Structures are given as structure tokens and as C-alpha cells.
Amino acid sequence: MITPTQASQAYTAARNAIAPLDGATQAPTNGPDFAGMVHDFRGVMEQADTVGTGAMTGQVETHQLVQSLAETExxxxxxxxxRDKVVEAYQEILRMPV
Incomplete structure (x- = not known):
């Protein structure tokens, strides 16, 4: 039988194996900081992974797990x-006559 510690170690190893490579992208100076937003989103998702792993091993309390899942949601x-707004704008551009 697999223990919670073994499960969390396997999950961490798999997560690191499929992690995307960080590309150095420069955000436009006159528009929204998309790179910053992506970085913030990535941080929230990584925090949820860490808290979830901690909950599996009994190192994190349930209320902290629930709070982290709510933030992630x-x-x-x-x-x-x-994403939906970007797709909608793209479709609108495609409908424009040339």
C-alpha cells in the first residue's frame, strides 16, 4: 500500500518533470502586465499544490486547505x-471585412 508521504513525493517528482520552462518574456510598457498576471496565477497554483501535498501528509490543517482551494478556484x-474575452475578441477580428 502506498503511504501519503510516498504519494506526495511521487506527485512532486511528476510535477517537476512536466513543469514548463521559464521563458524570459518582456511585458509591453504601455499595456497590462500579462507576465506579472501569469506569474501571480502560477504562484497561486503552486501554493495550492504545496498546501494539497501538505494536507495529504498531515502537515497542513483542513481550514488552510479549504482557503487555498477557494483562492485557486x-x-x-x-x-x-x-481567456473567453480574448477568444471572443479574436473571433470578432476574424469577422471583420478585409
Whole structure:
């Protein structure tokens, strides 16, 4: 039988194996800081992974896990809403006559 510690170690190893490479991108100076927003979102997701792993091993209390999951859900809903607006704008551009 797999222990919670073994499960969390396997999860961490798998997560590190598929982590995307950091690309040095420069945000535009006159627009929104998308690189900063992506970095913040990534931080929220990494925090959720850390808290989830801690909860599996008994190192994190349940209320902290629930709070982290709520923050993660809000961040994910925000990203999905932004993605939907970008897709909608792209489709509108495609409909423009040339």
C-alpha cells in the first residue's frame, strides 16, 4: 500500500518533470502586465499544490486547505474569463471585412 508521504513525493517528482520552462518574456510598457498576471496565477497554483501535498501528509490543517482551494478556484475562474474575452475578441477580428 502506498503511504501519503510516498504519494506526495511521487506527485512532486511528476510535477517537476512536466513543469514548463521559464521563458524570459518582456511585458509591453504601455499595456497590462500579462507576465506579472501569469506569474501571480502560477504562484497561486503552486501554493495550492504545496498546501494539497501538505494536507495529504498531515502537515497542513483542513481550514488552510479549504482557503487555498477557494483562492485557486477564484484565480482559475478569472483566467477562464480572460481567456473567453480574448477568444471572443479574436473571433470578432476574424469577422471583420478585409
Amino acid at each position: 477564484l484565480a482559475l475562474q478569472t483566467v477562464v474569463a480572460i
